[in-house]
Amino acid sequence: DSGVTQTPKHLITATGQRVTLRCSPRSGDLSVYWYQQSLDQGLQFLIQYYNGEERAKGNILERFSAQQFPDLHSELNLSSLELGDSALYFCASSVDQNQPQHFGDGTRLSIL
């Protein structure tokens, strides 16, 4: 158990819909990272927050957005969903930016 909690574990929805994925970091961790893992793209970094502020962006689509709240939990919002958005979405957290990241078990998103 990494200490990072992601909900829901599974999500099934339709094209065009909007979903929110939630992540609770390990106690004391200030940094939260989001990653997407699809069959054809592998594990890809999406975005990072540190103590509530966006710090780095990766290959995140404009239809996707994220935020980190004062209690340090984070949400990843995916809108106008397409079939290609079907993937595993992982959240990771770390104490500080230059420390190992610890991953949650992911949310499996299926778009029908």
Next chain:
Amino acid sequence: DAKTTQPPSMDCAEGRAANLPCNHSTISGNEYVYWYRQIHSQGPQYIIHGLKNNETNEMASLIITEDRKSSTLILPHATLRDTAVYYCIVTSDDYKLSFGAGTTVTVRA
């Protein structure tokens, strides 16, 4: 970020040491070498990391060559539960992890 090269797959006998190589010839002075593994579709698990010196923890040892252009992850006594995809990642100031294809390690009884 510096790129890494790993063999696509390797087999290991249960109870034996598993030595996983990684080349990172373009690594720069402030870049760390990180190792993660992913078992099936679970979240990646942190194993170990280092900058210049060899490192050891309860899971593994990391040997980094003097010129820092390559490293080896050593699992001292592989078990069936060590079967996973192992990722060698070089990261610097932006701290994001760039996962490649990794090495699929199969531990056989």
